[in-house]
Amino acid sequence: MIVLYLKFKRCFVGLFLIIALSPMAYSMPDMSKALSDTEFLTTKSKDFKLEVFKGKIILIFFGYTHCPDICPATLLDISKSMKELGKDAEKIQPIFISVDYKRDTPEHLATYVKFFDKRIIGITSDKKNIDKISQYFRTKYALLDAASENYIVEHSSNIYILDQSLQVRRIIANGLPSSEITRAVKKLLP
Numbered sequence: 001m002i003v004l005y006l007k008f009k010r011c012f013v014g015l016f017l018i019i020a021l022s023p024m025a026y027s028m029p030d031m032s033k034a035l036s037d038t039e040f041l042t043t044k045s046k047d048f049k050l051e052v053f054k055g056k057i058i059l060i061f062f063g064y065t066h067c068p069d070i071c072p073a074t075l076l077d078i079s080k081s082m083k084e085l086g087k088d089a090e091k092i093q094p095i096f097i098s099v100d101y102k103r104d105t106p107e108h109l110a111t112y113v114k115f116f117d118k119r120i121i122g123i124t125s126d127k128k129n130i131d132k133i134s135q136y137f138r139t140k141y142a143l144l145d146a147a148s149e150n151y152i153v154e155h156s157s158n159i160y161i162l163d164q165s166l167q168v169r170r171i172i173a174n175g176l177p178s179s180e181i182t183r184a185v186k187k188l189l190p
Contacts (some may be wrong), residue, residue: 003159034132041123054164057164059162061075061094063157074174076116092101094119097124101142106123159171164188
């Protein structure tokens, strides 16, 4: 009986080490490839890459401008957090990635995010790039009844906090207060 227990324990420990040390064990990989590999549209560029923000703490939120509730509330929380950070907010770059590639133009996004905070950048891309960045971040979205004019978009509602090396350090779930964003960011400040 003891021999069986020891064999089981040894196998379990071995299996645990294989899983823990494998690249798939990490919940979020290095995002530098994602941010250099994906091109976005802004009012100034058709091939904007988020890798330009390496060296800053980045807050990324996926959504769309026609969202009736989650997106405005989350952008408001990001705005509150930026105010709570004071001068340290200069070291942060909040980014709103619209997954609504059919309706959200760069101009519309720029106007929309300025309503919340002028420091938030609103970007989008074509379906291919939105799918690519969603896959990197392991997030989901779907245009529901996209043939109708007033379709809605289902999307994940987390805020991804990346450190200065483009590593995801924290994922803030929807509904947590802005103080949680602020607290997570402060832990990454030098």
